[in-house]
Amino acid sequence: MSRSVYLFSDGCLRRKDNTLVFEGAEGNRYLPVQNIHEIYLFGNVELTKSLLEFCAQKEILLHIFNSEYDYYMGTFYPREHLNAGYVTVKQAEHYLDPHRRMQLARRFVEGAAKNMLAVLRYYHNRGKDVADRMALMENLLERVEDVLEIPELMALEGNIREHYYHAFDAILENQDFVFERRTRRPPRNELNTLISFGNAILYSTVLREAYKTHLDPRIGYLHTTNFHRFSLNLDVAEIFKPLLVDRVIFTVIGKRMITKRDFEAKLQGLALKESGRKTWITEWTKRLDTTIRHRSVGREVSYRTLIRMELYKVEKHVVEGIPYRPFVTQW
Missing domain, CATH: 3.100.10.20 (CRISPR-associated endonuclease Cas1, N-terminal domain)
Known part of the structure; x- marks a missing residue:
């Protein structure tokens, strides 16, 4: 392993x-x-x-x-041992063609939104007051197919996620961890600090799984490809944030494994102390190793394996023309 x-x-x-x-x-x-x-x-x-x-x-x-x-x-990022020139060319073709790029970008937003809704539905069925946020998100999701430009699509995804994050207050019911608004670089409160820390770990995790495929992680579709960073891992991470990062947040806060004492004030914001980071990583590893029954393959697979399978689906889309369908949880 x-x-x-x-x-x-x-x-x-x-x-x-x-x-x-x-x-x-x-x-x-x-x-x-x-x-x-x-x-x-x-x-x-x-x-x-x-x-x-x-x-x-x-x-x-x-x-x-x-x-x-x-x-x-x-x-x-060591020299790729599996990277294939032909796959890179096909990735680039799909990126440079606005229609084909938009096809993939829409699917990443669709998968992310449906998994966010699945998380809220899980808590709605357990008595949490998130129905209004779900309705707003569902209305926005219906507009995904009508969007014609990437910036507009990213803005739509951002609006969906903003409603989703505001539902965290109803789920957590903890005055020490309130959303308020999304803040980054640096995060300004405890909940935003956990979101940012978890997302950063997830981006790196997806990048590691991309390294095991033929894909070039520098070529993404929802996130713009540029000279400065990887972007395909950001695309795929959107699908798994609700299932991995956010579920870990609910666990460590709900069970009081991380409290306000695990944060420290910096000049402009907040950061996790080493105690909080270690607790997060312990629960993160458990979550990645958790297995679920995958209907398509007919067996139990871990979330880490699911991430790599998602990348393989992207590869089949650009190389073999097999339409990409994002993973959506069946809770």
């Missing part, structure tokens, strides 16, 4: 013989490379050239986060 490693402290990560060692204030932590597929760096961590060469050889991704607010800064 693949394993993710999370380093929260300051120190130096380097190669030692045929393994990795993290040298920090608490001593040396040895990291056998067998089955390590990605490392998340949250502290101020020094990296050596030999370390990067070794990670490239072992196909280990390094995800780097700002040590103050946990912003995602970038990924050391």
